[in-house]
Amino acid sequence: QKEVEQNSGPLSVPEGAIASLNCTYSDRGSQSFFWYRQYSGKSPELIMFIYSNGDKEDGRFTAQLNKASQYVSLLIRDSQPSDSATYLCAVSSSYKLIFGSGTRLLVRP
Amino acid sequence: SQTIHQWPATLVQPVGSPLSLECTVEGTSNPNLYWYRQAAGRGLQLLFYSVGIGQISSEVPQNLSASRPQDRQFILSSKKLLLSDSGFYLCAWNQGTDTQYFGPGTRLTVL
Numbered sequence: 036q037k038e039v040e041q042n043s044g045p046l047s048v049p050e051g052a053i054a055s056l057n058c059t060y061s062d063r064g065s066q067s068f069f070w071y072r073q074y075s076g077k078s079p080e081l082i083m084f085i086y087s088n089g090d091k092e093d094g095r096f097t098a099q100l101n102k103a104s105q106y107v108s109l110l111i112r113d114s115q116p117s118d119s120a121t122y123l124c125a126v127s128s129s130y131k132l133i134f135g136s137g138t139r140l141l142v143r144p
Numbered sequence: 145s146q147t148i149h150q151w152p153a154t155l156v157q158p159v160g161s162p163l164s165l166e167c168t169v170e171g172t173s174n175p176n177l178y179w180y181r182q183a184a185g186r187g188l189q190l191l192f193y194s195v196g197i198g199q200i201s202s203e204v205p206q207n208l209s210a211s212r213p214q215d216r217q218f219i220l221s222s223k224k225l226l227l228s229d230s231g232f233y234l235c236a237w238n239q240g241t242d243t244q245y246f247g248p249g250t251r252l253t254v255l
Binding site: 066067069071076077078079080081084123125127130131132134135136137 | 176178186187188190193195203234241242243244245246247248249251
């Protein structure tokens with residue numbers, strides 16, 4: 036059973052801080068890694084994807100991938116209350132994506 | 145640009161009633177289409193996957209079925225709903241890459 040594990044949270048950070056979200060996966064053959072944001076009652080929206088080991092930055096978001104450790108993370112700099120949501124990690128496996136159960140982030144004003 | 149639609153947005157159905165949820169994609173041809181279910185506070189469970197008209201792969205055996213009568217139309221059905229079918233149903237598409245894009249979802253409550 037191929038799995039993606041995330042801490043369910045909630046992860047609570049003050050406004051302006053860095054939020055660090057983590058994800059581990061079991062399928063060593065996975066090639067693509069994704070972070071989605073899901074607001075309560077809404078559908079997931081893509082934040083970032085990463086294919087190669089290392090860091091990928093997009094605005095306030097940085098995705099980090101370490102394939103040897105089977106570990107993906109998402110850093111959110113200068114966290115805002117509008118970043119409060121559930122963050123889903125997804126990993127490619129053959130023709131589909133395997134999703135973690137998500138980490139709930141709460142940014143305190 | 146591509147857009148994905150789902151309807152209805154919300155649905156309340158009695159146990160044992162039939163179900164039909166529809167998903168359509170605009171602005172692309174021959175997309176891969178997916179149906180997911182998300183139970184309250186849980187992750188996404190892949191239900192069905194389709195690479196083309198009439199081609200359906202089932203991931204989880206259950207009382208649901210899917211059909212793809214047209215290139216950009218994906219339908220999720222059930223003949224008799226169970227209480228356990230309640231959840232948030234999401235349709236997604238991709239084409240040429242692994243990146244999937246989700247529709248707005250249908251919230252189903254079975255009473």
